[in-house]
Amino acid sequence: MGPQRQMMDVVVRSTGRYVPERVFLNHEFESFLDTSDQWITERTGIKERHLAAPGESVSDMSLHAARQALERAGLGPEDIDLIVVATVTGDTVFPSTANWLQGKLGNTRGWSFDINAACSGFIYSLSTVTALLRSGQARRALLVGAEKMSAILDFTDRASCVLFGDAAAALVLEAVEPEQNGEGYGIGEFYLGSDGSLAEILYQPCGGSSSPPTFSSVQRHGHYVKMQGQDVYKNAVRRMDEVVDGVLKKQGVAPESVDWFIAHQANVRIIDSVRERMKLPAERFYVNIQRYGNTTSATIPLCLDELVCDGRLSAGQNLVLFTFGAGLTWGSAFLKWGVPAGLAPAPGDIAKRDISDNEEAAAGAPAAPVEVQR
């Protein structure tokens, strides 16, 4: 046994995001699927999503988001000693996307790995990174949630392909001595769970070692997302209620004291149903699914970064982040936003000054239909 270490507090120093330039509107599906903008909007809340360019990888998208987060924290790549990427659409089966990202960033002193927990990937990763920082195994971490869902979508399956999009979003997290964090900012309790007996209601059947790629696996679309939508929906609603209630009880905080509920963005009806059942005010829920669809591991950090850039997150606010996803997996996290004085610039001070270039480009992107490319 080594010397006992003091447990550290863990705070979010900065955020960043990247969404690919190409905006794919609902009505563009109408040219090759039996669907409509009206159906997608009414049943999911989604109006558009961004699709990565053919050669654009998850580590490329992560790199943009990571650089933005580092810049906002006033840090360079070598200030990071842990890199974690949450993804189910990594660049390669191995090595990890975090390894590819580390190479692209030019970071040489950190260690890096991926976490695969589907739409719960970000919360699971936040829990893992927090534990490593709290226990002193790393000092500063880069956590990225990033997906190229378009690479594994079956664009002949109207029940699934309309739901997802591509994006990356990053957080820089740092361990601080509790004595230097008098305000008690940072990550609080987690509430996590999974049920592997329901793995087959949402999965990618082929490509792993249990079913390696063959001509037949490609022909029968085995490398794409397979989903039993209604079963996923029912479980999602149940688990979302449970994780919100569970983390608030663990933290000992009443729902009225929460400033922002940030849900995984899978379907606006799922979010609305949690909110209505728990009788929580709509204005405390952040929803951006209409612009991105479900970006799996990226949805929650994407919401966080937008709130930061809009100046709507301020120091001292209480946040509940919550999710569910394939696995099935589910989880939630409580955090008190803000960084102690001395770790400048604080995320709340960023306001709108540096919204990413790619987003401005996307705002002016042509709406003309193009072929779906991988």
Ligand SMILES: CC(C)(COP(=O)(O)OP(=O)(O)OC[C@H]1O[C@@H](n2cnc3c(N)ncnc32)[C@H](O)[C@@H]1OP(=O)(O)O)[C@@H](O)C(=O)NCCC(=O)NCCS
């Ligand atoms: C997928 C989902 C949007 C479908 O919505 P729904 O209201 O449950 O719709 P249903 O599955 O009952 O299907 C109703 C009808 O719409 C049809 N439909 C499905 N997708 C459609 C589409 N894109 N456009 C038009 N019709 C569609 C179905 O074929 C069905 O037709 P039928 O009645 O002739 O058989 C919904 O189940 C859902 O969001 N599930 C959760 C998915 C999810 O969150 N996945 C990610 C988890 S992290």
